[in-house]
Amino acid sequence: MDKILIYGAGEGGKHLVEEIKSTKEPYEIVGFIDRKGGDLKHGLNVYYPDDIKELEFDYIFVAVDDNKVKDNLIEQYGVSPTKINVERYRNGIAVAVRVKALEHLKEIFSDYGICGSMAEVGVYQGDFAMHMNRLFPDNTLYLYDTFMGFSDADLDRPEEDGSEMKNYKHYAETSEEIVLNKMVNRDSCVICKGLFPDTAKGQDEKYSFVNLDADLYNPILEGLKYFYPRMAGGGVIFIHDYFNPNCPGVKQAVREFVDEYKIGFVPLGDYLTVSISKPFTE
Numbered sequence: 001m002d003k004i005l006i007y008g009a010g011e012g013g014k015h016l017v018e019e020i021k022s023t024k025e026p027y028e029i030v031g032f033i034d035r036k037g038g039d040l041k042h043g044l045n046v047y048y049p050d051d052i053k054e055l056e057f058d059y060i061f062v063a064v065d066d067n068k069v070k071d072n073l074i075e076q077y078g079v080s081p082t083k084i085n086v087e088r089y090r091n092g093i094a095v096a097v098r099v100k101a102l103e104h105l106k107e108i109f110s111d112y113g114i115c116g117s118m119a120e121v122g123v124y125q126g127d128f129a130m131h132m133n134r135l136f137p138d139n140t141l142y143l144y145d146t147f148m149g150f151s152d153a154d155l156d157r158p159e160e161d162g163s164e165m166k167n168y169k170h171y172a173e174t175s176e177e178i179v180l181n182k183m184v185n186r187d188s189c190v191i192c193k194g195l196f197p198d199t200a201k202g203q204d205e206k207y208s209f210v211n212l213d214a215d216l217y218n219p220i221l222e223g224l225k226y227f228y229p230r231m232a233g234g235g236v237i238f239i240h241d242y243f244n245p246n247c248p249g250v251k252q253a254v255r256e257f258v259d260e261y262k263i264g265f266v267p268l269g270d271y272l273t274v275s276i277s278k279p280f281t282e
Contacts, residue, residue, distance in 0.1 A: 001028050003057045007073070008064035009034040009041045012089060015096045016063045017042055022134045022184055030057050052077045062086045097270035098238065099131045102209075105236055106135050109208055112280075114234040116208035117142060121196050121223045122240075124171055126179035128211060129189075137185040139208065144192045144199055145179075148172050150216065151195055157249070159217035164246035197222045206232050213240040217249025224257040224276075231278035242274040243267070 006013045009032035020027055029044060037048035047055065052073075060083060062069050070086055073079040108114070118136060120129045123145040133141050149172030150165060176191045183189050192199040196219050207230050212223040220239060227237060239254055241247040254274060258265055265274045 001026050002059060003028045003030050005030050005033050005047075005052070005055065005057045005060045006044075007033045007060055007062045007069060009036070009044075009046050010064070012063035012065070012096070014042050015099065016061060016089065017044065019131075022130070024184075030055060033060065049073075049077060052079065057083075059083050059085055061088050063089045065089075094270040094272060095128055095131075097268060098128060098211075098240075098273060101238075101268055101275075102131060102135055105209060109234070112234050114208050114232055116206040116232040116235060118209045119144065119207060119227065120211040120213065121145075121219060122212065122214035123147075123174070123179055124213075125174045126182045128213065129179065130182040130184070132209070132211065133183045133185050133188060136209075137188065139188065140190060140205075141188055142190045142192055142200075142203070142205070143179060144196045145174070146195060147174055147176055147179075147193050153195075154216045154218045157216075157218055159249045159252055162248050163216070165215050197226050200226060206230060208232050208235045210235075210237045211240065212237060215241055215244075215247050215250065217253045220250050221253035221257060224253065228257075228261065228276070228278065233278055233280035235278045237276045237278075238268070238273050239265075239276070240273045243272050 004027045006016055006029065013032055017029060020029065031045035031047055032041060033049055033052060034046050035049065037046045039046045060073060060079060062084065070084050073084055074081055117140040118132055119142040120132065121144040123129050123143045129141065129143055155165060176193065180186050180189060207227055210227045212220055214220055214223065231237065239250065241250045242254055254265065263276060265276045267274050
């Protein structure tokens with residue numbers, strides 16, 4: 001098991017620790033590195049950067065948004081570049097914002113008694129779904145994906161003119177087992193493999209939260225049409241990639257839907273996602 005240090009004991013470091021522990025990744029977390037060292041935080045020791053040379057570790061995961069940290073670790077503390085991981089945090093920032101929003105939704109759902117199943121359309125390797133499963137262990141989680149990448153029928157639609165998704169072949173690099181292995185409450189998950197919404201036929205559920213992350217016009221529009229009427233009052237839908245210029249179909253689908261239903265939507269702080277909430281009165 002690799003030993004890791006996490007550079008940054010703030011919210012980014014806390015999120016990374018929680019993510020590693022909840023997904024049971026094969027790492028032993030030695031502690032944090034932070035300029036405010038000499039303390040205990042999030043259950044781990046916080047070391048000063050000057051302590052690095054005395055510590056035994058395999059990797060340092062950088063959990064702060066500072067481009068100079070990697071250079072400083074190399075130049076001032078003699079850390080090998082091969083032992084420094086900055087991509088994990090950068091790639092995880094957008095997920096971290098959505099996860100924090102999901103944590104707040106858990107509190108709101110509890111306060112207002114909002115109940116129902118959960119779903120994700122566009123699961124890929126389950127990096128966001130695992131947090132839905134972790135935070136809401138008692139909710140059935142429906143996972144909709146082809147687990148084979150994008151459908152040619154969806155890619156060839158005129159709404160995808162200008163989309164970069166045809167070049168994203170790596171989205172096929174997933175499987176049901178890859179996703180389920182990340183789930184803490186695996187028995188709560190229902191795999192729905194195939195093209196959505198065909199894979200939802202015959203289901204009769206009320207939903208409290210849905211994450212739409214299918215990147216393309218047709219599955220996003222179909223997801224909104226399918227789930228919105230089935231949302232509990234106060235339930236929430238996240239639509240990822242609304243602000244992603246590589247996914248023009250997502251914005252078009254959302255705008256068509258909200259114009260038809262005469263409802264509002266708001267952005268999240270991850271620069272990509274918008275959110276729709278079902279009124280309590282409906």
